[in-house]
Amino acid sequence: MLIFIGTLYFFYVVLKLYISTAEISFVTHARNLPPVVLSGENYQKAADYKLANERFGIISNLYDYALFLFWILFGLGALESLLIKSGGVVESTLFVLSFLAINFILALPFDLYSTFVKDKKFGFSTIDAKTYLLDTLKSIVIFILLGGALIALISWIISVFALWWLWAFVAIFAVVLFINMLYPTFIAPLFNKFTPLEEGELKGNIEVLMLKSGLKSSGIFTMDASKRDNRLNAYFGGLGKSKRVVLFDTLIKKLNQNELLAVLGHELGHFKHKDILKNIAATAMLLFVLFAIFGNLPNSVYEALNLKSGAHGVIAIFLLLSSVVGFVVMPLFGLLSRKNEYKADEYGSECESKEALASALIKLADENKSFPRSHPLYIAFYHTHPPLVERLKALGVEYGK
């Protein structure tokens, strides 16, 4: 069984490495083609950033694999003999939190390198050590409070119910809904300042746009994203009353009013088409499949990993292996998401104009140095948004430069 699990994970790692190397050779070749969409210099810089990211990804993938082997060969067994005595809810929670804490610490050098070396080198990251430290501390506190409570709840469900995986699924799904509701109004403001958009021509135009699209204004905010990163973005989030549109301050600085309205129209398109609810439904389906699989593993799996089949073991195995199942279904999620993006683009261009949206998308890609071309396999697995070239084509806009 140990060999079976190791081989399964090995194929997962090999598939990821294969996709990364395919992308690297694709981009290396495309870098030398005549630039599209982006200006010549940025086209090349975007390719370099993409290549740096993929190479970094390969190294961190290999590191993850080493970590996985460490856990299944010695780590889990050792941690269990250290922490699990009677196997109650408290011990299980402590076990899972320690497992996650060790993983977090071991992954920290990669995060530090990515933020302070790689993304600084390409001029994206503006974060200072103080903000980084505060972010990390806040995340840890939130995680121990919310995550700890959730792990305790799941441990309890596992130890009490025979059909625990079904109840655990219901509990986790309720938490997903809860977090979606809390995130925009309670969690995100712990990290960023959200300011209601200033009164003025832009806000007036936005209100007209909202009225036209029949959506109740639930708040449009700007966020001080520039304290961490230079990249431009906008997003929509929340459920029910907490629904809001967030425009990064970096976006407002760089786009003109028509372009901003087109981007906003795109985000309103997501609301109009109920994409948040669709995403939540897709997540629910994935969670159900994961729980059905991990709730019915044969005992030999636990024996192979030197674990008792208590709550702590179930959760640890779930955390170690669910990414493999998740990866297999990623192309499906990507397909759904890219379809939604096309529809939101359509809506955004109807709100403003095709030209305004296209010009906004080009500016976004240019400023964010996102390379406009990608290997089809890479797109299938990783792209939540269609490549820019395809989006412009769908809008019917000429983009050659």
Ligand SMILES: [Zn+2]
């Ligand atoms: Zn979108």
